[in-house]
Amino acid sequence: MAETTTQREYWNGDAGERWARNQRSIDAVFAPLTEILFTGAALRPDAPVLDVGCGAGDCAIRASRVLGGRGRVVAADVSGPLLAVARERAALEALGGAPIGFIEADAQTHAFDSAVFEHVISRFGVMFFDDSVAAFANLRRALVPGGRLTFLCWRPLAENAWITVPRAVVLPLVPEPEPSPPDGPGPFRFADPEVIGGILAAAGFLDITVEPIDRDLRLGLSGGAATGEAADSAARFVLELGPVSRLLRDQDDEVRERARTAVAADFARRAEAGGVQLGAACWLVSAMR
Numbered sequence: 001m002a003e004t005t006t007q008r009e010y011w012n013g014d015a016g017e018r019w020a021r022n023q024r025s026i027d028a029v030f031a032p033l034t035e036i037l038f039t040g041a042a043l044r045p046d047a048p049v050l051d052v053g054c055g056a057g058d059c060a061i062r063a064s065r066v067l068g069g070r071g072r073v074v075a076a077d078v079s080g081p082l083l084a085v086a087r088e089r090a091a092l093e094a095l096g097g098a099p100i101g102f103i104e105a106d107a108q109t110h111a112f113d114s115a116v117f118e119h120v121i122s123r124f125g126v127m128f129f130d131d132s133v134a135a136f137a138n139l140r141r142a143l144v145p146g147g148r149l150t151f152l153c154w155r156p157l158a159e160n161a162w163i164t165v166p167r168a169v170v171l172p173l174v175p176e177p178e179p180s181p182p183d184g185p186g187p188f189r190f191a192d193p194e195v196i197g198g199i200l201a202a203a204g205f206l207d208i209t210v211e212p213i214d215r216d217l218r219l220g221l222s223g224g225a226a227t228g229e230a231a232d233s234a235a236r237f238v239l240e241l242g243p244v245s246r247l248l249r250d251q252d253d254e255v256r257e258r259a260r261t262a263v264a265a266d267f268a269r270r271a272e273a274g275g276v277q278l279g280a281a282c283w284l285v286s287a288m289r
């Protein structure tokens with residue numbers, strides 16, 4: 001991301017549109033990780049939940065179903081395009097569950113109701129703050145005493161084959177990317193578990209645990225497809241979303257097409273049983289107010 005682009009601009013621009021367009025495949029690809037998040041959070045029916053960086057609403061809708069009619073979910077995001085998809089989906093998919101209030105808000109500074117939420121959850125939505133200590137202190141205030149924060153974030157890039165494999169194919173086709181500062185907002189902001197622990201402790205959290213999670217992700221909407229189709233779908237997924245898409249952000253259509261063809265060819269060699277599976281490495285983080 002260019003230095004002058006704020007997170008709000010980034011997630012309301014092309015990136016937000018791409019995430020909104022790919023909502024169905026994102027939720028399918030991340031499904032094994034979503035299971036881990038919900039098992040770890042162990043939400044209780046009727047206990048209010050705040051979903052941070054809710055994106056297109058998958059976790060908020062699932063939380064609404066777990067909570068049932070007497071619960072309450074608030075889901076916050078800075079991205080207008082993603083919230084529009086989330087609201088549309090919730091109208092159809094969260095019927096009978098807890099009501100969901102989607103709000104366009106910066107979770108770092110938004111004045112959430114104090115001490116009302118039993119859980120704050122996030123699937124990859126808390127790594128993008130300018131001031132992480134201030135942001136987590138703000139989220140802590142929204143929790144009831146004894147309430148829990150549970151989130152997923154990425155371990156280092158090098159441990160995530162679903163990113164390193166296509167990245168290695170694309171790198172020779174584009175100019176050398178600028179290294180991103182490890183302490184700036186971005187997907188690998190919390191790659192180092194000591195950083196997570198330090199930030200959460202400084203924000204006032206107690207009983208902090210950081211557990212490594214490894215899962216294979218089936219990329220794209222490739223279940224049951226022929227090998228070529230599965231490889232194409234998986235290539236589109238990694239090139240539209242996440243760190244590899246950032247390599248192509250300023251490239252013209254010809255470079256993008258060469259990248260897509262090269263990644264699809266690599267994935268076709270790896271496809272098995274109609275799908276492309278590569279490893280993902282995350283942290284499951286839990287902390288108490």
Ligand SMILES: C[S@@+](CC[C@H](N)C(=O)[O-])C[C@H]1O[C@@H](n2cnc3c(N)ncnc32)[C@H](O)[C@@H]1O
Nearest residue numbers: 011053054055077078079106107123124125128
């Ligand atoms: C990697 S996406 C994850 C979205 C969603 N949780 C999911 O798993 O599909 C990160 C999300 O965090 C949101 N975000 C980034 N900075 C934010 C902030 N300061 N406050 C609220 N949301 C933020 C983005 O708009 C984006 O929807």
